[in-house]
Amino acid sequence: MKWNDQKRAEAIIERLEHLPQACGFFLRQGYFLVSYSRVAETVPVPILLYERLCRFETRTGALWQNLQKLLAKHFNNEILIKDKDFDTVTITICGDGEVLYERPATLHEEQKLNINFRKLQTPVNL
Amino acid sequence: MHHMTPQQQQTWNDARRAAFITLKVRAKAAAQKFFSQGQVFDLKIYEKTLGDNIPSVSRSYVIESSSENFWTALEKELTILFNEVPGYAKNFCLIPFQILLNGRTVHNYLPRPTTSRNKVLCISFSRATKPRSL
Numbered sequence: 001m002k003w004n005d006q007k008r009a010e011a012i013i014e015r016l017e018h019l020p021q022a023c024g025f026f027l028r029q030g031y032f033l034v035s036y037s038r039v040a041e042t043v044p045v046p047i048l049l050y051e052r053l054c055r056f057e058t059r060t061g062a063l064w065q066n067l068q069k070l071l072a073k074h075f076n077n078e079i080l081i082k083d084k085d086f087d088t089v090t091i092t093i094c095g096d097g098e099v100l101y102e103r104p105a106t107l108h109e110e111q112k113l114n115i116n117f118r119k120l121q122t123p124v125n126l
Numbered sequence: 127m128h129h130m131t132p133q134q135q136q137t138w139n140d141a142r143r144a145a146f147i148t149l150k151v152r153a154k155a156a157a158q159k160f161f162s163q164g165q166v167f168d169l170k171i172y173e174k175t176l177g178d179n180i181p182s183v184s185r186s187y188v189i190e191s192s193s194e195n196f197w198t199a200l201e202k203e204l205t206i207l208f209n210e211v212p213g214y215a216k217n218f219c220l221i222p223f224q225i226l227l228n229g230r231t232v233h234n235y236l237p238r239p240t241t242s243r244n245k246v247l248c249i250s251f252s253r254a255t256k257p258r259s260l
Contacts, residue, residue: 031257053166055257066260123166123186123254126199 003086009072011086012115015101016093017064025095026063029056031120036074038083039092039112046114050078053120071115079113089113138218144204146218147249150225150233152197160227161196165189166254171207173215174224174246183210186254204249215247223247 001007016022035051052074058066075084083089091103094116151157160167170184185207189196208216215221218237224246225233 053255053257055259057259063260070258070260121186123188124203125190126187126196126203 001086003084005072005075005084008075008084008086009068011103012071012091012093012101013064013068015103016067019100021098022093022095022100025100025117025119026056026067030122031055033118033120034070034074035116035118036079036083037114037116039114040110049080049083050074083111083113091115093117095119138216140205140208140216143208143216143218144201147204147225148197148201151200151227151251154227154232156227156230156232160251160253161189161193161200163189163192163196164256166256168250168252168254169203169207170248170250170252171211171216172248172250174248176244182212182215183207221245221247223249226250226252228252 032054033051034054036049037046038049039046054070056063086103086105087107088105088110090105090112091101092099092112092114093101094114096118097116166186166188168184168186171182172184173182185203187203191199218235220237222234222236222245224231224235226248229250229252
């Protein structure tokens, strides 16, 4: 398959939306942080590529669509091709550090792209 | 409270600390822009020592009310936060303190006499990224 950012996002959401653990994580409205990190065996600490504060405001129907758009946009804007080459990079998606989904590299695994969603305390309104 | 200094006010409590800090911050021109409606910010109260920052309390806020209501709400919130800070760390008569706005010191107070110049109580307001809504 010839990958582009839209297809990458679609591939992830297609798997994610059917995972009960993912539904449990994403269906709670509130603030969360999405981050992309490069994990390589040769480097002891993951390298943070990008992170963004988000807020779920929608109901379930639109959630996955919105999340897909978000992933595609972040892939497009922030992540270098070497970190998002789905043929050579294993993709891991985590919710609060727990692995929700892993998509192994189809060619040879050189490194991982870790997409982590972390729930944050909702800010107090003043 | 307007003309009060920490030394003149010997009977500090959390509400008075909160009122004092709110007054000082509100008087700064930079605060008008920083504390505008819709902004998200983090408030931290911590002790700064020579080698370390010891976090005490930290919370995130989103400004949803109009200006006048906001300052009242902030004062109430500071009272709650000060209540969580250990007593020795908020002795305004003896411990120097700083108010920081986005990392920049906007108010610096060094009590005389002071117990230590190596320890400073910091009240820090820092702007957080606006969340992307999904």
